[in-house]
Amino acid sequence: MPVPTKTFAHTSTVDVHPDKPEEACGVFAVFSPKDDVATLTYFGLYALQHRGQESAGIATFDHGSLNVHKDMGLVSQVFDEEVLQRLPGQWAVGHTRYSTTGSSRVANAQPAVLSTRLGDMALAHNGNVVNAAELREKLLKRNHTLLTTTDTELIALLMADAVNDGKDWIEAAIDACKQCEGAFSLTIATPEGILAIRDPNGIRPLVLGYFGGDDPKNGPGQYAVASETCGLDIVNAHHIRDVQPGELIWISEAGIKSLQWAQPQRRLCIFEMVYFARPDSVYHGESLYSYRKRLGNILAQESPADVDLIMPVPDSGIPAAIGFAEASGIPYAEGLIKNRYVGRTFIQPTQLMREAGIRIKLNPLRDVLEGKRILLVDDSIVRGTTSRKIVKALRDAGATEVHMRISSPPVTHPCFYGIDTDSQSQLIAATKSVEEIEAQIGVDTLAYLSWQGMLQATQQDTETFCSACFTGDYPVEIPEMFKRSKLMLEKTPVKA
Numbered sequence: 001m002p003v004p005t006k007t008f009a010h011t012s013t014v015d016v017h018p019d020k021p022e023e024a025c026g027v028f029a030v031f032s033p034k035d036d037v038a039t040l041t042y043f044g045l046y047a048l049q050h051r052g053q054e055s056a057g058i059a060t061f062d063h064g065s066l067n068v069h070k071d072m073g074l075v076s077q078v079f080d081e082e083v084l085q086r087l088p089g090q091w092a093v094g095h096t097r098y099s100t101t102g103s104s105r106v107a108n109a110q111p112a113v114l115s116t117r118l119g120d121m122a123l124a125h126n127g128n129v130v131n132a133a134e135l136r137e138k139l140l141k142r143n144h145t146l147l148t149t150t151d152t153e154l155i156a157l158l159m160a161d162a163v164n165d166g167k168d169w170i171e172a173a174i175d176a177c178k179q180c181e182g183a184f185s186l187t188i189a190t191p192e193g194i195l196a197i198r199d200p201n202g203i204r205p206l207v208l209g210y211f212g213g214d215d216p217k218n219g220p221g222q223y224a225v226a227s228e229t230c231g232l233d234i235v236n237a238h239h240i241r242d243v244q245p246g247e248l249i250w251i252s253e254a255g256i257k258s259l260q261w262a263q264p265q266r267r268l269c270i271f272e273m274v275y276f277a278r279p280d281s282v283y284h285g286e287s288l289y290s291y292r293k294r295l296g297n298i299l300a301q302e303s304p305a306d307v308d309l310i311m312p313v314p315d316s317g318i319p320a321a322i323g324f325a326e327a328s329g330i331p332y333a334e335g336l337i338k339n340r341y342v343g344r345t346f347i348q349p350t351q352l353m354r355e356a357g358i359r360i361k362l363n364p365l366r367d368v369l370e371g372k373r374i375l376l377v378d379d380s381i382v383r384g385t386t387s388r389k390i391v392k393a394l395r396d397a398g399a400t401e402v403h404m405r406i407s408s409p410p411v412t413h414p415c416f417y418g419i420d421t422d423s424q425s426q427l428i429a430a431t432k433s434v435e436e437i438e439a440q441i442g443v444d445t446l447a448y449l450s451w452q453g454m455l456q457a458t459q460q461d462t463e464t465f466c467s468a469c470f471t472g473d474y475p476v477e478i479p480e481m482f483k484r485s486k487l488m489l490e491k492t493p494v495k496a
């Protein structure tokens with residue numbers, strides 16, 4: 001029987017760092033009949049918390065029966081030891097959510113749970129299905145009542161329909177995925193085992209890990225699946241490989257098997273490498289910390305500056321700033337100290353605090369900054385509002401010059417594949433030249449990394465990546481209605 005959902009009181013919220021795109025979700029799964037799978041999933045989600053902070057959920061299967069708990073809040077707010085004890089099982093899936101499709105409410109929390117003729121299923125999704133409106137129509141015509149506003153429920157219903165039409169779990173998952181377009185990395189728990197599936201473009205990441213012996217005498221192997229390798233590291237699972245674009249992996253008591261359900265296209269989100277994924281994760285075989293340092297190296301060669309100190313915007317600008325300092329030979333220093341305990345949930349600030357502005361999160365170090373020419377490194381500028389406050393705070397603390405270098409090209413287009421970016425008209429680089437942005441955020445000079453520089457650092461082909469937020473080249477066709485919601489169509493034709 002499902003465990004009743006526990007509800008929490010919440011404070012009103014103020015996003016103290018609103019000027020960054022938000023990651024959509026993190027997914028996790030574990031198959032480990034000898035272990036406490038709910039606790040392993042809790043730790044996996046804890047490591048993936050940066051991918052979504054609005055809600056969290058875990059579903060376990062215990063000898064065929066489903067237990068589930070999900071609610072609004074951080075992983076550490078939604079789960080405690082008592083709740084985890086109510087989630088026994090041999091395998092589990094988990095999810096952390098930040099909404100891109102569907103509003104922020106508990107009904108939309110994941111995993112999505114449905115009953116079928118083969119038993120219950122629980123589905124966790126990271127990404128965004130761009131043909132959701134069409135699928136919604138199709139399901140309504142089949143007399144389904146939709147309980148949420150998410151695309152995740154649509155995928156789950158398509159799969160449940162296929163099961164109820166006589167297909168097995170694997171066939172049903174493939175049937176559902178073939179009807180979906182866009183980005184989807186899925187972990188699905190069923191009474192017979194777990195599924196891990198990635199869309200044909202592999203837009204959002206998904207990795208496979210292993211942490212047990214599969215000697216038949218010891219029982220089947222123990223596996224974990226996560227959005228990022230940091231989710232494997234925390235449960236001590238060894239990263240075997242990425243789940244490939246267009247691949248389905250089935251893990252059950254009979255072992256593990258892989259199917260290529262769709263022709264892989266490989267258009268991985270390059271923004272995961274630049275910013276979203278944790279720097280201690282490995283993405284597409286690449287340490288993201290090393291990659292981001294290389295971005296800084298190349299940026300220093302492309303856009304040098306005569307300054308006294310290289311300084312990051314913490315935390316996201318740190319590896320690139322170190323790379324910039326190494327390549328330029330200019331000292332690296334920290335001039336902004338981050339309050340690491342400011343999360344997305346924050347009490348309404350008083351007027352006095354509002355005037356303190358950015359200092360709620362980042363406090364400048366006067367003795368480092370006074371009389372110095374600073375080069376500030378950040379990973380991206382989206383609207384420019386936070387950059388302007390940071391630059392002002394540095395000048396107020398005594399910096400004589402503030403130059404800015406960005407370790408990615410200008411963000412000119414919104415994302416439709418599971419990252420919450422502003423609409424195009426709110427993206428500063430979509431409407432303003434570099435000189436206009438310099439004036440708006442108040443820096444002496446501003447330079448972005450070139451597109452070629454960002455790719456050169458990946459050491460891969462252009463075709464390997466989705467880069468639509470920098471180029472407008474969307475790898476999966478965006479339905480017209482969806483485009484209109486975010487794009488300035490008359491000014492910027494979409495290529496796909």
Ligand code: SF4
Nearest residue numbers: 269271415466468469
């Ligand atoms: S549009 Fe940008 S953020 Fe979205 S998937 Fe493509 S590269 Fe990633």
